[in-house]
Amino acid sequence: MNTSIFVFTGILLKEKSSICALCIEVDVATEGVSIDEAKNNLLEAVSLYIETAIESNLPILRPVPSEDNPLINTPNKVVETFTFKINFEVRAYA
Numbered sequence: 001m002n003t004s005i006f007v008f009t010g011i012l013l014k015e016k017s018s019i020c021a022l023c024i025e026v027d028v029a030t031e032g033v034s035i036d037e038a039k040n041n042l043l044e045a046v047s048l049y050i051e052t053a054i055e056s057n058l059p060i061l062r063p064v065p066s067e068d069n070p071l072i073n074t075p076n077k078v079v080e081t082f083t084f085k086i087n088f089e090v091r092a093y094a
């Protein structure tokens with residue numbers, strides 16, 4: 001069995017009562033009441049998205065459109081930019 005490591009970029013944005021977390025490579029977003037909770041929620045959401053995309057034969061990468069990218073359009077709302085890795089085991093069956 002092969003293990004693949006995916007590296008993604010996460011962006012944290014301050015909203016009124018929460019922290020929004022966005023992965024710009026796969027256009028998956030979530031939120032949390034704290035920075036740690038938002039990061040953990042994003043890691044779980046991206047992991048689930050990748051698993052579903054592979055099982056459904058969908059593209060894994062589907063970047064946020066540039067017109068919706070907060071790094072370009074609303075950089076003043078960005079609290080933190082970070083990278084995260086997901087180890088994903090790929091199994092092939094005949």
